[in-house]
Amino acid sequence: MSYDPTAAGTTADDITAEEPPTLPTDRRTGCPFDPPAELTALSDEPMRRMRYADGHVGRLVTGHAAARAILADPRFSSRYELLHLPMPISGVSGELPPAPVGDIIGLDAPEHTRYRRLLTGKFTVRRMRRLTERVEQLTIECLDAMEQAGPAVDLVEAFAQPLPALMICELLGVPYTDRERFQSHVATLFDQTADAESKGEAHMALLQYLGELVLAKRAEPTDDLLSDLTTSDLTDEELAGIGGLLLAAGLDTTANMLALGTFALLSNPDQLDALRADPGLAEQTVEELLRYLSVADPLLRSALDDVEVEGQLIGAGETVTVSVQAANRDPRKFPDPDRLDIHRKATGHLAFGHGVHQCLGQQLARVEMTVALPALFARFPTLRLAAPPQEVPLRDHSNIYGVISLPVTWDKEQTHE
Amino acid sequence: MSDPRDPLRLSVDRDRCAGAGMCALTAPEVFDQDDEEGLVVLLHPAPAPEHRAAARMAVGLCPAGAIALDAPDSTDS
Numbered sequence: 280m281s282y283d284p285t286a287a288g289t290t291a292d293d294i295t296a297e298e299p300p301t302l303p304t305d306r307r308t309g310c311p312f313d314p315p316a317e318l319t320a321l322s323d324e325p326m327r328r329m330r331y332a333d334g335h336v337g338r339l340v341t342g343h344a345a346a347r348a349i350l351a352d353p354r355f356s357s358r359y360e361l362l363h364l365p366m367p368i369s370g371v372s373g374e375l376p377p378a379p380v381g382d383i384i385g386l387d388a389p390e391h392t393r394y395r396r397l398l399t400g401k402f403t404v405r406r407m408r409r410l411t412e413r414v415e416q417l418t419i420e421c422l423d424a425m426e427q428a429g430p431a432v433d434l435v436e437a438f439a440q441p442l443p444a445l446m447i448c449e450l451l452g453v454p455y456t457d458r459e460r461f462q463s464h465v466a467t468l469f470d471q472t473a474d475a476e477s478k479g480e481a482h483m484a485l486l487q488y489l490g491e492l493v494l495a496k497r498a499e500p501t502d503d504l505l506s507d508l509t510t511s512d513l514t515d516e517e518l519a520g521i522g523g524l525l526l527a528a529g530l531d532t533t534a535n536m537l538a539l540g541t542f543a544l545l546s547n548p549d550q551l552d553a554l555r556a557d558p559g560l561a562e563q564t565v566e567e568l569l570r571y572l573s574v575a576d577p578l579l580r581s582a583l584d585d586v587e588v589e590g591q592l593i594g595a596g597e598t599v600t601v602s603v604q605a606a607n608r609d610p611r612k613f614p615d616p617d618r619l620d621i622h623r624k625a626t627g628h629l630a631f632g633h634g635v636h637q638c639l640g641q642q643l644a645r646v647e648m649t650v651a652l653p654a655l656f657a658r659f660p661t662l663r664l665a666a667p668p669q670e671v672p673l674r675d676h677s678n679i680y681g682v683i684s685l686p687v688t689w690d691k692e693q694t695h696e
Numbered sequence: 697m698s699d700p701r702d703p704l705r706l707s708v709d710r711d712r713c714a715g716a717g718m719c720a721l722t723a724p725e726v727f728d729q730d731d732e733e734g735l736v737v738l739l740h741p742a743p744a745p746e747h748r749a750a751a752r753m754a755v756g757l758c759p760a761g762a763i764a765l766d767a768p769d770s771t772d773s
């Protein structure tokens with residue numbers, strides 16, 4: 280069966296079934312690290328019907344095995360124009376527009392493959408590990424500045440945001456000093472409360488900036504990724520679009536993992552003590568934080584065909600919302616899933632997605648987190664929250680979850696080089 | 697699993713590879729990525745016994761299903 284939008288979610292058993300629920304989004308007060316309770320309550324039901332913003336009835340996937348199967352299956356498309364939105368965006372009605380030029384997240388093979396192949400060589404495990412020393416230097420600079428500014432700083436502003444921003448800017452060849460020309464626009468793109476018009480304006484402004492930069496790199500190439508890509512067969516428009524995507528992805532993802540990860544470790548002192556006692560646990564601590572926090576959520580796909588997953592038939596045209604945070608708390612995959620346990624093997628989590636769209640920058644994110652978190656706790660042995668945990672403002676309305684700010688403090692005489 | 701008689705054989709499909717690097721991260725003795733496209737390079741189609749567990753894990757973690765396992769007990773992967 281081919282894709283037919285009129286067939287979506289209107290099969291006979293839909294009509295007789297009771298009204299399916301919408302996507303649960305409310306986290307319990309005082310549980311900033313846990314998914315909404317209604318999401319994880321579905322652990323023995325890996326998939327269920329869900330109502331979308333426009334009334335479409337599609338699926339919500341919360342089980343790990345089902346999530347993995349769907350994300351790996353090319354019969355589930357990533358094309359935006361085939362998706363229904365779980366939650367409304369003000370100003371968007373009807374069909375979503377297709378992915379803008381360079382936004383490869385919204386493409387399928389073979390178009391996606393062509394772009395991705397130009398990029399994967401720039402983000403290999405080996406290349407990213409070569410950046411370790413540079414990440415260490417930048418970390419020290421950020422920690423020095425933080426130490427001078429405090430005690431009592433906002434960790435987001437002092438550390439979690441600048442470190443990955445400095446790194447992605449350097450890698451791409453985007454001047455960090457230009458950040459007022461892109462940082463707020465990226466924030467608007469991820470903001471679920473922003474309307475379609477302001478998102479459109481932010482996107483245009485970001486492309487305008489990247490477009491100017493691409494022309495400058497063509498005229499005078501420097502030693503960076505954008506300059507490298509000017510030797511490929513990509514057009515200026517494609518280059519600006521891809522540059523904007525990589526910049527946005529590099530700015531707002533690791534930053535939220537660093538701040539929320541710090542919050543999680545400070546809230547689980549036994550785990551933090553274990554990490555401090557054995558820095559060799561850094562890599563698996565990062566994997567466990569990725570699983571436990573799953574900040575990039577959910578992922579959307581559209582069934583191009585009737586597909587059976589875990590014994591259930593998903594009809595062609597149905598939108599599928601894959602809840603990564605729920606899948607990463609599936610007790611069949613991760614026993615005692617709501618416990619942050621840095622000794623567990625969290626490998627196999629879906630925090631970076633799965634399938635051909637799996638995060639391109641994941642090896643950079645791993646290097647950044649593995650360096651930055653232990654360095655932060657080593658520099659400030661007395662680091663602690665400077666506000667009651669329930670007062671830490673959360674990014675409840677962003678495509679990337681995290682904290683808006685994280686007030687922290689430390690004892691001044693007790694810092695280490 | 698690491699039965700020395702178990703002739704674990706691996707093969708890779710570079711056309712399917714998504715260059716995510718999970719194999720090179722998980723079993724660096726068995727898999728690498730080329731510098732140009734970042735696609736999988738199979739270093740040892742028949743990995744040594746001490747690298748078999750990691751190699752099997754890499755098969756399961758590959759996001760694109762680009763690594764195939766050809767072993768008598770391959771069903772346990």
